[in-house]
Amino acid sequence: MPGFFSRLKWTLSSKKPQNKEIKEEKPKLVSETSDSAKSLPQIHTASVYTYGRRFQAYKDCAYVLPNDDTEIDRLHLQHWIVKNAVGRNYSSPIEAELEKGIKVLDAGCGGGTWTLEMASAYPNSIFTGLDVSSTWPTEIRPHNCNFVVGNLVHELPFDENSFDFVYMRIVGMGIPNEQYATVLSHLYKVLKPGGWIELVEMDGEQVYRGQKTTLYWNAVQQYLKTRGFKDGIVRDIDLKLGDTGYVNIDGLRIRIPVGGWGGKLGEVFLEDIVSAYKSLRPVVQPILKFSDEEFQELLDNVPKENNEVKQEVNLFMNWAQKPAN
Numbered sequence: 001m002p003g004f005f006s007r008l009k010w011t012l013s014s015k016k017p018q019n020k021e022i023k024e025e026k027p028k029l030v031s032e033t034s035d036s037a038k039s040l041p042q043i044h045t046a047s048v049y050t051y052g053r054r055f056q057a058y059k060d061c062a063y064v065l066p067n068d069d070t071e072i073d074r075l076h077l078q079h080w081i082v083k084n085a086v087g088r089n090y091s092s093p094i095e096a097e098l099e100k101g102i103k104v105l106d107a108g109c110g111g112g113t114w115t116l117e118m119a120s121a122y123p124n125s126i127f128t129g130l131d132v133s134s135t136w137p138t139e140i141r142p143h144n145c146n147f148v149v150g151n152l153v154h155e156l157p158f159d160e161n162s163f164d165f166v167y168m169r170i171v172g173m174g175i176p177n178e179q180y181a182t183v184l185s186h187l188y189k190v191l192k193p194g195g196w197i198e199l200v201e202m203d204g205e206q207v208y209r210g211q212k213t214t215l216y217w218n219a220v221q222q223y224l225k226t227r228g229f230k231d232g233i234v235r236d237i238d239l240k241l242g243d244t245g246y247v248n249i250d251g252l253r254i255r256i257p258v259g260g261w262g263g264k265l266g267e268v269f270l271e272d273i274v275s276a277y278k279s280l281r282p283v284v285q286p287i288l289k290f291s292d293e294e295f296q297e298l299l300d301n302v303p304k305e306n307n308e309v310k311q312e313v314n315l316f317m318n319w320a321q322k323p324a325n
């Protein structure tokens with residue numbers, strides 16, 4: 001989409017290794033932020049290639065979407081979609097603290113779009129992004145921003161009570177149901193007393209979906225079940241927050257249109273969704289037992305159908321506080 005990325009403050013490019021095994025770079029921490037990481041994890045994450053796409057192969061990580069440039073471009077789009085649909089970059093009541101200067105963790109930061117944008121908007125605060133794949137920019141970034149490789153289901157490489165705000169957006173496909181509580185407790189541990197956590201998730205269960213989308217999504221669900229994911233995890237995140245010990249739990253659900261019927265937002269979201277469908281091809285096509293031509297035909301029909309049924313996708317947002325004492 002010409003001109004789209006110029007609207008993003010940070011147009012990012014990750015280094016493209018040509019070989020099959022990809023070595024992660026040692027994350028660079030800017031001096032004034034180094035106290036937020038216990039130690040630099042010297043982890044080298046292998047990646048694997050299938051259907052011409054690059055996927056993470058981090059130990060114990062169930063995440064199924066790719067980590068190549070095409071996917072990172074999709075995540076930039078997704079950031080724009082969520083921000084425009086919600087009208088802001090976060091909902092927790094922490095504006096004044098961010099202005100003053102606090103420490104923020106972006107858990108499962110992807111290419112770091114949110115982290116970088118927030119670091120630019122709040123220069124007094126310090127932002128750390130963590131992800132199993134290091135697809136963030138290594139050279140150009142704000143001084144108050146750093147990135148660390150790590151798996152949220154493992155112990156986090158930070159001291160207890162390190163952060164004032166933890167943000168985790170659309171990472172659900174990387175945390176199987178039985179590990180979700182573990183992740184919430186890891187995040188609880190690194191959050192300071194009185195600090196805020198905010199979880200944003202999309203429900204794959206699209207509203208008003210047509211036949212093609214249903215066929216596709218059923219195949220995704222079938223695969224996800226084999227990896228420990230069940231339906232509907234995002235719907236009771238507020239309960240899970242309560243079980244972990246968080247208080248002052250609040251939330252919001254909005255529906256985002258898919259397709260030109262929903263204006264520019266819907267148009268861009270449709271582009272994002274078709275790109276995500278392509279990203280999931282390695283798991284979906286074998287389940288559907290489709291030839292390349294049949295799979296392409298399915299993808300070609302999705303936009304028309306989305307517009308006809310006026311499809312929407314649920315976005316769930318929950319924010320809560322770690323008790324102050």
Ligand SMILES: C[S@@+](CC[C@H](N)C(=O)[O-])C[C@H]1O[C@@H](n2cnc3c(N)ncnc32)[C@H](O)[C@@H]1O
Nearest residue numbers: 063108109110131132151152153169170171174
């Ligand atoms: C859909 S992307 C969202 C990225 C970013 N949060 C955003 O909203 O733009 C999900 C990200 O979560 C990361 N991820 C998934 N499971 C993870 C895990 N267990 N630990 C750390 N990162 C994980 C993936 O590598 C991917 O970059």
